[in-house]
Amino acid sequence: MNKPAVSQSKRARNRAMLDTDSVVGRRLKSYYDAIEAEPLPQELLDLLEKLDEAERQAKTPR
Structure with a gap:
């Protein structure tokens, strides 16, 4: 299934919200x-x- 495209403005809002x-x-x-x-x-x-x-111990030669 393809994910619906996220608009540029929604991405910008999401980035601004997490700033x-x-x-x-x-x-x-x-x-x-x-x-x-x-x-x-x-x-x-x-x-x-x-x-x-x-x-x-694993690195030590036996």
């Missing part, structure tokens, strides 16, 4: 900044450490 100077853009940036500032859960850090260890 960081718009209300929506500022709110999205605020949410993103808050999430980015949260610490990573310890479980995720543990999994990443296990992955690093597995990669180190």
Whole structure:
């Protein structure tokens, strides 16, 4: 199925709505900044450490 064509003016409105100077853009940036500032859960850090260890072991000649 073909997607219906989106008009240039609708694309421009969508871009303007997500621009960081718009209300929506500022709110999205605020949410993103808050999430980015949260610490990573310890479980995720543990999994990443296990992955690093597995990669180190895979590189070690046997």
